[in-house]
Amino acid sequence: MKTILMITLLAASALSLAAQPNANEIMKKSRDQAKVSGLESRTKLEIHDGKGNTRVRETTMASRTFPDGTEKRVIVFLAPADVKGTSMLIFDYDKKEDDMWVYMPALRKSRKIVSSEKTKSFMGSEFSNSDLAVGNIDDFTYTLDGTESVDQQECWKIIMLPANPQIATDYGISSKVTWIGKKDYITRKVVFLDASNTPFKEMYFTGIKLLDPATQKYFVTHMVIKNLKNNRFSEMNMDQISLNKAVKEEFFTLSFIEKQ
Amino acid sequence: MFRFFFALLACILLFLPAKTQGLFESGLNNTGKNNTSQMILSGYTRAAGYIGLNKETDPLLHSLYSETALRMKATSGARGQAFADIRFRTGAEFGKAFTEIDVREAYADLYLGKFDLRAGKQISSWGRADGFNPTDNLTPKNYFVRSSDPDDMRLGNFMLRGRLKPWSFLIIEADVVPWYIPSNYRFDLVDMPDFVTIESPTHPGYIWDKSTVAAKLDLILSAAEGSVSWFSGYDPMPVLRPGALPNPPFTDFSLSLYQVPFRQQTLGADFATIILKTGLRGEFAWKKPIVSEEPDPLLPAEEIQWVLSLDREFGPLRLIASYNGKFIPGFTPADPPAAFDPAMLADSSLWPYLGPMLTGQIGNYNRVLFDQTNEWSHTVMVRPSLTLLHETLELEVNALYNISTSEYLLYPKVTWHISDGVRAEIGYQYYEGGDYTRFNWIRKVFNGPFCEIRINF
Numbered sequence: 001m002k003t004i005l006m007i008t009l010l011a012a013s014a015l016s017l018a019a020q021p022n023a024n025e026i027m028k029k030s031r032d033q034a035k036v037s038g039l040e041s042r043t044k045l046e047i048h049d050g051k052g053n054t055r056v057r058e059t060t061m062a063s064r065t066f067p068d069g070t071e072k073r074v075i076v077f078l079a080p081a082d083v084k085g086t087s088m089l090i091f092d093y094d095k096k097e098d099d100m101w102v103y104m105p106a107l108r109k110s111r112k113i114v115s116s117e118k119t120k121s122f123m124g125s126e127f128s129n130s131d132l133a134v135g136n137i138d139d140f141t142y143t144l145d146g147t148e149s150v151d152q153q154e155c156w157k158i159i160m161l162p163a164n165p166q167i168a169t170d171y172g173i174s175s176k177v178t179w180i181g182k183k184d185y186i187t188r189k190v191v192f193l194d195a196s197n198t199p200f201k202e203m204y205f206t207g208i209k210l211l212d213p214a215t216q217k218y219f220v221t222h223m224v225i226k227n228l229k230n231n232r233f234s235e236m237n238m239d240q241i242s243l244n245k246a247v248k249e250e251f252f253t254l255s256f257i258e259k260q
Numbered sequence: 261m262f263r264f265f266f267a268l269l270a271c272i273l274l275f276l277p278a279k280t281q282g283l284f285e286s287g288l289n290n291t292g293k294n295n296t297s298q299m300i301l302s303g304y305t306r307a308a309g310y311i312g313l314n315k316e317t318d319p320l321l322h323s324l325y326s327e328t329a330l331r332m333k334a335t336s337g338a339r340g341q342a343f344a345d346i347r348f349r350t351g352a353e354f355g356k357a358f359t360e361i362d363v364r365e366a367y368a369d370l371y372l373g374k375f376d377l378r379a380g381k382q383i384s385s386w387g388r389a390d391g392f393n394p395t396d397n398l399t400p401k402n403y404f405v406r407s408s409d410p411d412d413m414r415l416g417n418f419m420l421r422g423r424l425k426p427w428s429f430l431i432i433e434a435d436v437v438p439w440y441i442p443s444n445y446r447f448d449l450v451d452m453p454d455f456v457t458i459e460s461p462t463h464p465g466y467i468w469d470k471s472t473v474a475a476k477l478d479l480i481l482s483a484a485e486g487s488v489s490w491f492s493g494y495d496p497m498p499v500l501r502p503g504a505l506p507n508p509p510f511t512d513f514s515l516s517l518y519q520v521p522f523r524q525q526t527l528g529a530d531f532a533t534i535i536l537k538t539g540l541r542g543e544f545a546w547k548k549p550i551v552s553e554e555p556d557p558l559l560p561a562e563e564i565q566w567v568l569s570l571d572r573e574f575g576p577l578r579l580i581a582s583y584n585g586k587f588i589p590g591f592t593p594a595d596p597p598a599a600f601d602p603a604m605l606a607d608s609s610l611w612p613y614l615g616p617m618l619t620g621q622i623g624n625y626n627r628v629l630f631d632q633t634n635e636w637s638h639t640v641m642v643r644p645s646l647t648l649l650h651e652t653l654e655l656e657v658n659a660l661y662n663i664s665t666s667e668y669l670l671y672p673k674v675t676w677h678i679s680d681g682v683r684a685e686i687g688y689q690y691y692e693g694g695d696y697t698r699f700n701w702i703r704k705v706f707n708g709p710f711c712e713i714r715i716n717f
């Protein structure tokens with residue numbers, strides 16, 4: 001009788017494990033969900049210093065995924081006035097370091113820059129460059145740590161550990177915990193842990209919109225990141241967003257960013 | 261001719277079909293609306309003060325001025341764009357009051373698919389290296405502008421620029437400069453003998469038959485990018501030439517020096533790549549003055565110049581280092597200019613030698629001006645900059661040392677971004693060099709602290 005009970009319990013456990021995808025599959029689906037063939041948006045970045053002062057950066061952005069899997073992005077700064085006209089061109093490759101160029105009106109020429117400064121702050125905000133990039137899936141190992149509810153949405157809770165110490169140094173973290181919606185595979189929350197395994201940043205994703213009902217593409221339009229050590233926080237709000245498979249190829253050229 | 265050209269350009273723009281814009285393009289027009297024609301106004305107002313601390317210099321406050329820049333960009337669908345940068349300045353520069361309006365740039369762009377055309381007064385900037393750009397010869401420069409923004413050194417010039425982009429990785433550029441504008445070098449502020457008068461630059465006028473022409477081919481690949489270029493025409497920096505000598509006897513001896521443009525050919529190349537998280541850039545130029553007759557001792561010699569620069573970020577610290585080398589083939593050493601006293605002309609036996617002697621003297625000044633006093637010269641530049649307090653405070657030092665002439669520059673600067681669009685800067689420029697060096701010429705008028713408050717809009 002005990003043997004039958006044991007077999008039944010093991011079978012039930014195995015069925016339960018088979019029912020839920022593993023962490024790698026969830027992450028891959030989540031990344032695929034974020035991929036679109038073409039996108040245009042206007043974004044407002046608000047940087048709050050925790051003392052009531054706010055700085056605002058506005059950008060317009062276009063991206064397009066090409067048949068070889070390369071996602072090309074062009075970002076043009078619209079405000080404030082002292083960075084207006086500054087433009088970035090990014091070629092995001094799956095298998096190698098990104099190519100990145102920046103055009104600054106005062107220099108009057110585009111400049112190829114190193115794209116690997118993952119911990120560097122994005123425009124003085126609490127977002128780092130890596131927080132806003134898709135990143136290489138092999139940079140981390142993933143472990144499913146059950147399910148939790150975030151914003152009344154049932155989510156997978158996944159522990160992300162850097163694949164090696166160098167990657168940990170590059171990202172400036174010891175680990176990340178990510179909550180991904182079970183229904184739409186959209187990331188809802190990320191907590192960043194420092195070298196002493198203490199949370200130091202929290203990022204929340206809200207304003208999730210269904211952009212393309214045909215392909216069930218959802219998109220995050222509002223991100224907030226909080227620095228738990230100094231109370232600074234930054235918000236990124238995509239106030240306008242549209243899918244556009246036919247984003248012009250000429251946008252993703254140095255000639256184009258040098259026109260701005 | 262220009263009037264005809266602009267009329268033609270306007271007609272072409274008028275009859276090209278307007279295209280509707282997507283969200284991204286309408287965002288560029290800063291409206292968010294799907295309009296095809298927009299005008300955007302931006303600019304800044306700043307107040308700047310440069311203080312001279314050299315005991316020999318009077319007045320103490322060299323330059324104090326206010327400036328407003330108005331930048332207008334008008335787009336006409338995806339086919340054309342017009343841009344103007346107009347500067348209104350008032351104050352005192354190097355102790356002299358002034359009020360001026362400068363149309364720094366005013367040009368029209370025409371976009372015809374893979375071909376772009378830009379016509380009008382514009383600024384061109386060539387060269388991928390940091391600190392030194394020997395291939396950058398199209399745009400004249402104001403070497404005596406009092407501004408902490410290096411771009412303010414560039415002067416607009418009338419040009420016609422065409423760019424063909426057959427593929428995204430290839431850009432072929434051709435330029436024509438039919439109107440010569442010289443670089444500005446304030447010889448009147450440089451110590452010269454009392455009997456010398458510096459005249460305004462001579463101007464060849466419209467030079468359709470001898471236009472400056474240039475071409476560049478840019479190749480942009482993922483691993484590296486670079487260009488090869490060619491320039492033939494008037495070098496923006498004129499040479500000094502003596503006017504007619506007075507007839508003997510030389511009572512009240514005086515000499516006028518003219519700034520005269522000369523033609524030059526330049527072959528150039530540059531590259532940029534990323535290796536081990538470090539930006540590596542280089543530039544090369546071979547320059548040869550065009551001499552129609554016999555060798556001209558007042559012209560700069562043929563030269564070969566090369567630049568290698570690195571840039572790397574270490575967290576908030578960014579380091580740019582650059583090396584600039586120069587070689588003069590067939591270099592002939594020359595003694596530094598000897599002191600010339602017109603009193604010696606009382607000896608009539610010296611009169612036949614006066615012309616060659618003055619030519620030699622002025623030729624030496626030109627050698628200093630074009631940095632050709634050594635067969636080989638080596639200059640290093642280091643620029644560390646630190647960004648702190650969430651990118652609101654920038655500390656920067658620009659240090660330059662010419663190993664061959666022992667000239668050096670120390671230029672620390674602090675920039676505080678007080679709020680969006682508002683910034684304050686303080687800094688100090690310190691040039692030093694031995695006799696008959698450029699930095700020795702300018703140190704008296706440049707050395708000292710400065711401050712600037714600027715509001716962008």
